[in-house]
Amino acid sequence: SQTIHQWPATLVQPVGSPLSLECTVEGTSNPNLYWYRQAAGRGLQLLFYSVGIGQISSEVPQNLSASRPQDRQFILSSKKLLLSDSGFYLCAWSRQGGQPQHFGDGTRLSIL
Amino acid sequence: GIQVEQSPPDLILQEGANSTLRCNFSDSVNNLQWFHQNPWGQLINLFYIPSGTKQNGRLSATTVATERYSLLYISSSQTTDSGVYFCAAMEYGNKLVFGAGTILRVKS
Numbered sequence: 001s002q003t004i005h006q007w008p009a010t011l012v013q014p015v016g017s018p019l020s021l022e023c024t025v026e027g028t029s030n031p032n033l034y035w036y037r038q039a040a041g042r043g044l045q046l047l048f049y050s051v052g053i054g055q056i057s058s059e060v061p062q063n064l065s066a067s068r069p070q071d072r073q074f075i076l077s078s079k080k081l082l083l084s085d086s087g088f089y090l091c092a093w094s095r096q097g098g099q100p101q102h103f104g105d106g107t108r109l110s111i112l
Numbered sequence: 113g114i115q116v117e118q119s120p121p122d123l124i125l126q127e128g129a130n131s132t133l134r135c136n137f138s139d140s141v142n143n144l145q146w147f148h149q150n151p152w153g154q155l156i157n158l159f160y161i162p163s164g165t166k167q168n169g170r171l172s173a174t175t176v177a178t179e180r181y182s183l184l185y186i187s188s189s190q191t192t193d194s195g196v197y198f199c200a201a202m203e204y205g206n207k208l209v210f211g212a213g214t215i216l217r218v219k220s
Contacts, residue, residue, distance in 0.1 A: 032206050038153075042196070044210045051206075059207075088153055094206055098142045100160035101200075101208055106153050 002027035006091050006104035014112055019064075019078040021107050023091030026072065031093040033074040034101065035066055038088040050074060051096070086111045114139045114203045118211035125189045125218050133184040133214045135199035143202040144175050146184050149213070150195045158184070158197075189218045 003026045013019060025031050032051055036044040046059045048066035056066050063082050067075045074091060088108050092101040115138040125131055135144070146158040159166050159173040161182065166173055170189075175182040186193055194217050200208040 034208075043212045044198070044200075044208075046207055046209075049207060090155065092208075096206075098202060098206055100143070100145055100157060101206075102157060103147075103155040106155075108153070 002093070002102070004091060004093055004102060004104040006089075006107055008107060009105065010108045010110075012110045012112060013081050015083055016080050019076070019081050019085070019109070021076040021089055021091075021109075023074040023076075023104055024072055025093045028093070028095065029071060030096065031072065032096060032101075033068060033072075034092040034094075035074065035076050036090045036092065036103075038090065038106075039086075044090065048076070081111050083111050085109065114141065114201055114209050116199060116201050116209050116211040118197075118199055118214050120214060121212065122215045123217070125216065127189060127191060127218055127220050129189050129218075130185070130187045131189060131216070133186070133197055133199075133216075135182040135184070135201075135211055137180050137182075137201040139180070139203075141177070141201040141203060142206075144182050145200045145202070145208065146173055146182070147198045147200065148193075148195050149198065155198070186216075189216075191218045191220050194218045 034049045035047045050068045090106045091104045094101040143162045148156045161175045163177045172185045196213040200210045
């Protein structure tokens with residue numbers, strides 16, 4: 001069966017520090033991968049998605065970037081965090097072709 | 113892009129009661145998913161339902177794609193059903209657009 005892992009579960013970072021959140025998927029190959037952010041406990045917003053290694057689409061302009069160095073690895077990064085980057089970040093995967101998305105357990109990011 | 117609206121925004125039920133949550137979407141969609149977010153933030157897949165009706169235990173869902181809405185039914189609610197219920201519509205490119213959610217609280 002397929003599993004998705006995100007880490008860390010919780011992160012507290014100072015303003016201006018860098019960020020790296022990692023997501024990996026097991027048990028499938030060539031998945032679609034997604035990063036979402038949830039602010040204030042309501043509604044998720046798609047940040048990035050990837051249909052293959054090195055292929056990244058950005059949905060909203062922001063202080064963050066994403067990379068996919070390996071088939072089942074998706075990384076969310078920032079060079080300098082802003083207060084507004086605080087939130088709950090979730091990674092998801094799906095098979096190609098309109099299949100359902102499955103979510104990781106998320107990372108709670110607090111910026112001080 | 114597509115717009116997704118959920119109602120009601122908040123719902124309080126007595127344990128054992130039934131409820132219906134609604135999701136309206138503004139355009140044709142490739143698919144629709146219902147999720148339950150538990151108090152720890154985990155998003156649990158409930159249904160993947162482009163059309164028709166599906167049932168899983170006390171939960172069932174119906175999507176009428178031609179009329180652009182989906183319904184989630186919860187019967188004999190339990191306190192463990194509490195949390196936030198999201199519907200999400202899939203537009204082109206496998207991208208999910210989420211509604212704002214319904215916050216459900218089940219009282220014992």
